[in-house]
Amino acid sequence: MNVLSVDRLTKRYANFALENVSFSLSKGRIMGLIGKNGAGKTTTLKSILNLVTPDAGRVEMFGRDFMTNEKSCKQNIGVVFGGIDFYDHKRISDITAVTKRFYPNWDEEAYQKYLKAFDLISSKRVKELSSGMKVKYMLALALSHQARLLILDEPTSGLDPVSRDDLLSLFRQLVNGGERSILYSTHITSDLEKCADDITYIKDGKLLKTAQTSAFIEAFQHLKAPNEKAQLSLEEIMIRTERSTYDV
Amino acid sequence: MFDLLYKELRLAAHPQLFIFMCLGILVIVPAYPYGMVFLFGCLGPFITFTYGRETNDIYYTALLPVTKRDIVKSKCALVVVAQIAQLLLSLPFAVLRLGLLSEGNPAGIEANVAYYGFGLMIFTIFNAIFLTHFFKSGYKVGAAFVLAIIPATLGVLAMEIIIHFPRFAWLDSVEPTMMVRQLPILFFGLAAYVLGMVVTCQISARRFDQVDL
Numbered sequence: 001m002n003v004l005s006v007d008r009l010t011k012r013y014a015n016f017a018l019e020n021v022s023f024s025l026s027k028g029r030i031m032g033l034i035g036k037n038g039a040g041k042t043t044t045l046k047s048i049l050n051l052v053t054p055d056a057g058r059v060e061m062f063g064r065d066f067m068t069n070e071k072s073c074k075q076n077i078g079v080v081f082g083g084i085d086f087y088d089h090k091r092i093s094d095i096t097a098v099t100k101r102f103y104p105n106w107d108e109e110a111y112q113k114y115l116k117a118f119d120l121i122s123s124k125r126v127k128e129l130s131s132g133m134k135v136k137y138m139l140a141l142a143l144s145h146q147a148r149l150l151i152l153d154e155p156t157s158g159l160d161p162v163s164r165d166d167l168l169s170l171f172r173q174l175v176n177g178g179e180r181s182i183l184y185s186t187h188i189t190s191d192l193e194k195c196a197d198d199i200t201y202i203k204d205g206k207l208l209k210t211a212q213t214s215a216f217i218e219a220f221q222h223l224k225a226p227n228e229k230a231q232l233s234l235e236e237i238m239i240r241t242e243r244s245t246y247d248v
Numbered sequence: 249m250f251d252l253l254y255k256e257l258r259l260a261a262h263p264q265l266f267i268f269m270c271l272g273i274l275v276i277v278p279a280y281p282y283g284m285v286f287l288f289g290c291l292g293p294f295i296t297f298t299y300g301r302e303t304n305d306i307y308y309t310a311l312l313p314v315t316k317r318d319i320v321k322s323k324c325a326l327v328v329v330a331q332i333a334q335l336l337l338s339l340p341f342a343v344l345r346l347g348l349l350s351e352g353n354p355a356g357i358e359a360n361v362a363y364y365g366f367g368l369m370i371f372t373i374f375n376a377i378f379l380t381h382f383f384k385s386g387y388k389v390g391a392a393f394v395l396a397i398i399p400a401t402l403g404v405l406a407m408e409i410i411i412h413f414p415r416f417a418w419l420d421s422v423e424p425t426m427m428v429r430q431l432p433i434l435f436f437g438l439a440a441y442v443l444g445m446v447v448t449c450q451i452s453a454r455r456f457d458q459v460d461l
Contacts, residue, residue: 087259094258099252102312
């Protein structure tokens with residue numbers, strides 16, 4: 001069953017256009033959304049969430065049209081935008097006290113469990129948290145209202161390798177029960193090799209390929225040089241696909 | 249809606265909003281241009297909206313299970329709560345002043361019935377321009393404030409000047425009969441404020457719906 005279906009999503013700006021992006025994410029899977037900086041990953045995620053108004057296309061979440069069921073769909077999702085800090089000077093406890101009022105199925109016991117598991121201290125202010133801890137706090141909020149779909153925009157960017165690895169194992173654990181799904185954008189392709197079940201590749205605002213990770217890698221092996229034996233990694237695939245020359 | 253207003257007061261509001269809210273008590277000062285109180289009532293929302301931009305408040309709210317229209321409604325509600333609370337808070341001090349200081353206010357208009365009516369009209373003008381302009385972008389708070397505070401200040405000046413014309417001296421009176429005569433100004437101000445906020449909120453919501461965050 002698909003928890004998310006994106007159909008011909010289009011958003012046009014003066015100097016950039018996201019054109020006809022379509023993909024779907026099944027229950028219990030992690031999908032990595034890749035592309036170089038400025039390819040349209042964040043625009044895709046924002047269009048899915050109606051943070052930017054798409055010019056065309058349809059988003060179906062949990063089998064319902066997102067635009068007409070925005071509030072109920074949002075009850076079941078958790079969103080983490082890496083690199084954006086909210087209420088820097090507020091304590092975690094203050095933000096949680098406000099946030100939980102919006103979710104009727106808030107599970108306080110689960111929240112306390114996640115705080116403990118992630119070593120988060122509720123009296124700390126947001127500015128006192130490291131980047132990794134901020135992501136974990138947002139995840140704790142999302143998991144405490146039993147979000148079935150996590151949408152993460154570059155959650156591992158700017159993190160050290162240890163924190164990144166820590167988060168990636170956490171993502172895997174979160175989907176292991178088969179009830180949750182994760183869609184996350186990144187340009188750190190090595191992260192995806194560790195944890196993504198599916199990969200969607202966006203290049204210059206257009207969908208290049210969406211497939212299961214192994215099939216995806218297989219589909220780009222034609223980029224290998226004649227004398228190359230080893231399979232191309234995701235990073236190599238991306239580099240060879242995006243490589244440009246400058247006439248200077 | 250109540251949850252969103254709670255969020256506004258607990259997370260989005262800058263402490264300065266509450267300080268400016270309390271400045272309604274300035275009507276107890278023996279000699280002070282009381283029109284300033286309304287300008288403080290305009291400054292509070294400006295500082296809070298600026299603070300909201302720095303804390304990514306709108307962004308965070310948009311990720312909650314609410315729509316963009318709900319965000320606009322909650323911001324409008326916050327402004328109304330702050331301004332009306334300021335006026336209500338000033339009322340007991342305006343009454344107290346009548347008993348304590350019978351000399352009158354040499355620096356400007358008295359804190360009388362007409363004063364509150366004018367105040368509501370000034371707030372209506374400010375809110376209509378500030379909120380509708382701000383929600384065109386969701387972040388250009390400085391431009392919205394400059395555009396809105398100019399007519400609001402002119403409104404305050406007009407209020408302070410008009411009472412010096414003998415024909416309008418009754419507007420500066422705290423005599424009970426004169427204050428009854430001033431009642432239509434208060435009612436007009438109240439009606440303008442309510443109607444103005446409804447229209448302002450609708451226009452702002454429509455504009456913000458088109459904004460890409």
